[in-house]
Amino acid sequence: MNRVDGKVALVTGGARGIGAETAKALAGGGARVMITDLLETEGAATVAEIERAGGEAAFLKHDVTSESEWQDVIAQTVERFGGLHILVNNAGVYLTKPLEETTLEDWRWVSAVNLEGVFLGTKHAIGAMKGSGGSIINLSSVAGLVGATLGSSAYSMSKGGVRLFTKSAALECAQLGYGIRVNSVHPGVIETDMGNVVIDKTRAVLGGAGHNQGSDPVDKIHPLGRLGQAGDVAKAILFLASDDSSFMTGSEVVVDGGYTAR
Ligand SMILES: NC(=O)c1ccc[n+]([C@@H]2O[C@H](COP(=O)([O-])OP(=O)(O)OC[C@H]3O[C@@H](n4cnc5c(N)ncnc54)[C@H](O)[C@@H]3O)[C@@H](O)[C@H]2O)c1
Incomplete structure (x- = not known):
């Protein structure tokens, strides 16, 4: 179950948190993992941890808001590991600010990282995956399913966008016969x-x-x-990355301890 042997995975924001646990879970499942992030020291530490456990990983500094960096990261991943089969669009930022105090600059920053980053990653990964098929997993949130309190309107906007972007990308890839599945994950x-x-x-x-x-x-x-713990989310991502979820695309996997069931 949940094996990803022989696959190549790219995890953005993989230096710490959910991304780091996901990189470790994918490596533990048999994948070779490219970790990208802005944080170089933490990224190198995650690679070292995977290697100590007998896995294979590498790190690249990467700002997900830059299209040219995306092109470079995907090219380097394919060159180093021989392909790309799994993309986890995990990098993200959070803003907690009352709506009335949120500036247009704040709004655009959250949108650039959480939404445009996911768009660019999905767009460029499709090109690398369409020969072999693949699985793209986009990190949304419970804040992409229900309204969020505590001044999270910009964050909600971005995560709601990820949810429907994921479904449309899934349908487009299915229609084009690419063998690429695209799903979203919604942590509490x-x-x-x-x-x-x-x-x-x-x-x-x-x-x-x-x-x-x-x-x-x-x-x-x-x-x-x-x-929730990062490992709770990483396990769901590993399932979506593996062929055990081969009939799932455009779906939303909720990992929220019942938060949205109320
Ligand atoms: N922690 C939660 O409660 C929670 C809940 C729901 C969804 N999420 C989502 O899960 C994902 C991971 O969150 P986390 O809790 O591990 O957060 P985190 O802050 O611990 O990690 C996010 C990582 O993304 C990186 N990052 C930020 N901006 C970047 C950029 N422009 N380019 C590349 N990397 C960048 C950061 O350096 C960091 O390593 C995010 O998309 C987040 O929105 C988190």
Whole structure:
């Protein structure tokens, strides 16, 4: 189950958080992994961790908002590993600001990374994958499924865009017979650098004790009564990357401890 032996994967924003766990899960499943990110030191550390575990990975510095960098990263991945079969469009940024204080610059920054980055990656990966087939996994969020509180309107806009872009790209690839599946993943609040911003804000708004003292309001964010971990999301991504999900395209995989079931 969930094997990706012989496949080549590219994970953006793979230096830390969900991206790093995903890179490790894919390498553990047998893929060779190109990790890209703005953070070089953390990216190199993730590569070293994969190599220590017996896997194969490499790192490239990459800003997902740049089309020329995308072209270069995909060309270098194909040159180094001999192809591209899995793309995880994971790099993302979060903005927490009341709508009335959100500037056009803020809005465009969130859109450039979270939405345009996903568009550019999908566009250029299709060219590299259409001979062999592939799986593209786009990180959306519960904020792309339901409205978000706590000043997340720009973030919601970007993640809602990722959701429908994913479905349209999936249909186009299917119609063209490319053998490329495109799916989105929708995490709840996950304990990472990004997730901690939401967690801290929730504590500030709702009050309560520290996380391990039994009365922490963040435990109530999800009906399952705990925060998500990066590994929870990485496992779902690995499934979508593998041939075990071969009849899934344009779908949205929700990993949210029941958040959107209410
Ligand atoms: N943590 C959560 O609660 C949560 C919930 C839902 C969705 N997500 C989504 O999951 C993805 C990963 O989030 P995370 O929690 O691991 O966040 P994170 O902040 O820990 O990691 C994001 C990574 O993306 C990189 N990045 C940011 N801008 C970039 C750019 N322009 N080019 C290349 N890399 C860039 C960062 O350097 C970082 O390493 C994001 O798309 C995020 O929106 C996270």
